[in-house]
Amino acid sequence: MFKTSISANGKKVLLVSYAIATGCFAQAQGISTALNQVIKNTAQGHTLQVPGLLNEQLPLLTYQKIVLPGPQFLISDDPEYIRVPEGVALREPVQPGSVRLYLYNVNGVQEPQKMERKIAAVIKNTGNQPMHIRMLKYSSQQPTTNYFFAGKQGLADFFASTPETFAREIKPGAAICLDPKQDKAVVKYDELVHGFYEFVIDQPGEISIVQTDLKTPATVAAARVKTTLSTKQYAGAGRGTYGISNYRIIAKDTLDTKNGLAQILVADGEKDPWVIGKEATTGELKSLDGNYGILYNIELSWKSSDGKALALMTWNPRGDNGQWCGGMANTMVVSGGKFKEGIIQLPNNQLVTTKAPEAILVQIFTPSADGSVQKIHFTYSPPGASCLPTPLVLVPVDLK
Structure with a gap:
């Protein structure tokens, strides 16, 4: 099975750090050239090693959540x-x-x-x-x-x-x-x-x-x-x-690659609460812990003021939380970019991803020639058997 990793003379490359600004996007100093090459050269759906990049404090994209008929x-x-x-x-x-x-x-x-x-x-x-x-x-x-x-x-x-x-x-x-x-x-x-x-x-x-x-x-x-x-x-x-089977998630602000990394977080039970239902035989209200089976139709506007592309990745932040969280596997439908639009198993080069620094490349969205705003669409559902959340991380990359 193919797995991409970063190495230099047999040692992992240290990534350039970035600051997180309270209440706004992080102003990234930029990912390393080595990591940029890894992302650019990774096949869609494959795992890759991104040491120093992933953590649960990445800036969050705020969004509107609409209940769709379903x-x-x-x-x-x-x-x-x-x-x-x-x-x-x-x-x-x-x-x-x-x-x-x-x-x-x-x-x-x-x-x-x-x-x-x-x-x-x-x-x-x-x-x-x-x-x-x-x-x-x-x-x-x-x-x-x-x-x-x-x-x-x-x-x-x-x-x-x-x-x-x-x-x-x-x-x-x-x-x-x-x-x-x-x-x-x-x-x-x-x-x-x-x-x-x-x-x-x-x-x-x-x-x-x-x-x-x-x-x-x-x-x-x-x-x-x-x-x-x-x-x-x-x-x-x-x-x-x-009573809820489908959500539409629409990011409130246009993401600009010049502002660095960001993440979309759904199905975490806090910012996106678990839905409530009712059990017929007892009449009791029941929380759906995980929102499993619910489809999230996610829409994001983005632009590239600096000519960079935008990589969409996901990872398992709960990899250390006992035997039941040691792996994560998912499937999404994603709009076109460097790779064609369609259904992608995550990962598709192995059964699961384990924990950081391992991530999965979902898609790379290419910038418009004039830097104008573009739309991204993808369909996500909380993956059965996996611990949540599964953050959707957006990373600016240089494809030149």
Whole structure:
């Protein structure tokens, strides 16, 4: 696997430091020539070593956050580990229209012994007319213990998917598996079932996430299990129905490369708070710790008064926070620049990035010939299995 690093006679190059001005952008003294070369020569999506560059005190770009119209949003990740042989981890009503479901559950059965299970999403038609269901976006991975891969590949598949041209029909009172493959997949102990779905329905319904044995149809198990498992929020992000599924993030000020480094920070739980939803079975309000499954459509205006390009990078600032934060993997959709517009897995030369001084190059945006203002667009979603936040760092670089 290719990995770019900075070296000079076998030693790391010391980067020129920069000052952080309170309440405004840092006035950078400039990155070193060696680091500039590394960034310029790194392939899109690849990791690179940037010693001395990354820290959580980089100047923040302020932004407006707009709630966009979007689907009803459900997430099943609390309890994340289903410890009983048969149980329902989530049961939520849905109304006619579009629905997004993020399924993130693990076979955690240890008693009376570890055993193979199935975990599946079931949708029941609770209306009085036939329901028609059609997938708009679809992502489903084989059960795996590689949670980072599931999160990264899941987003990539979701972004790349296209709407189905046919609809399935469900009679009143009947139910089907939302993802038929899940009714056949064997889930071993500690394996994750990861699914990310967006679909449209024309009747009211009910969605259940059920774990059961391999011989029992998921629809049968969902019907006979009358209660949901208790929540264990210390072991999962959340469950229930959330009123926000899409954000638009618009930077308030035009970034100028002459002002040096800056970062966009979302999904940190403070500047960008966790969204609140409601769990139907208990009526309790639930925080979605991580905003997983929410799409951020980010828009940034920038210009180059000094002729420099603008590199977009990301990194894992929580790499030292225990075993669960030791890696970060993501997928984004990014507008064109030095590299073409499209979906990019981060990183795409290895499974995860670990911690500073390692970063991932997402894109390099090239300056306009006359220094005029340009627009950058990218789509971000908090990466499943990764600790947050994942800062989006903008670094001026010289491409000459």
